[in-house]
């Protein structure tokens with residue numbers, strides 16, 4: 001394992017080399033937020049109380065129209081504000097501080113990359129976030145304070161048309177934000193040296209398709225408990241597989257880069 005992490009450190013140490021992150025729920029499990037698909041601990045195996053026809057229905061726009069209560073029951077628990085970033089989130093921030101960050105594509109809606117200090121210009125929240133809220137019928141915006149107030153006693157409802165309001169997280173059946181496609185057009189057509197995929201089962205498209213689109217001269221790294229997606233279906237000779245916990249890997253990586261103290265300082269701030 002150490003030899004493989006050393007390889008990643010050697011690439012990152014080179015002048016002008018930048019890293020592009022592609023991350024998912026597994027980078028936030030150490031913060032106390034469950035991922036989706038891990039057997040037993042994942043969100044989708046713990047939704048019996050919501051009596052859903054299938055687990056993903058909780059994030060399905062058609063199901064939400066008929067039964068918004070299921071999502072709002074979960075939203076109470078998942079709402080940002082209760083959690084602090086992991087070592088992995090701070091490692092992304094440190095890459096930014098070291099001018100080594102090209103972009104961070106995240107599927108997460110927990111906003112922990114932002115909380116760790118990663119700037120908006122580097123973040124692509126592919127599945128949206130809780131930052132804004134809109135009516136699913138007339139698209140009118142609802143302020144977050146108002147949404148939170150209404151959430152306490154009922155399903156948030158649009159003042160104009162009485163339609164249901166939901167945070168701008170991307171549900172199944174909804175389009176990804178234009179920023180996702182715009183940034184990917186930009187990034188995939190420019191120099192990409194290192195693609196670091198972490199904490200994702202690469203099960204949900206179009207995000208899951210990105211590692212396959214990375215050019216052949218870019219080194220792909222997978223930090224995950226399981227081998228998955230294009231790393232399994234179409235492995236490349238140059239791929240580096242680190243099937244370990246995300247925090248453990250970046251701890252080692254930071255050590256090899258000589259960034260250990262700075263990473264610890266960020267975590268402890």
Ligand code: OAD
Nearest residue numbers: 024025026029035036037107199200201202224225245246
């Ligand atoms: P998943 O739950 O599908 O995958 C999380 C992956 O992280 C799994 O492969 C785990 O083994 C791994 N993992 C968990 N904890 C880890 C740790 N500490 N270290 C290393 N690996 C770890 O989550 P995502 O791939 O993010 O979409 O799911 C993608 C999308 O599916 C989500 O954005 C969400 C969901 O439906 C929407 O809500 C639209």
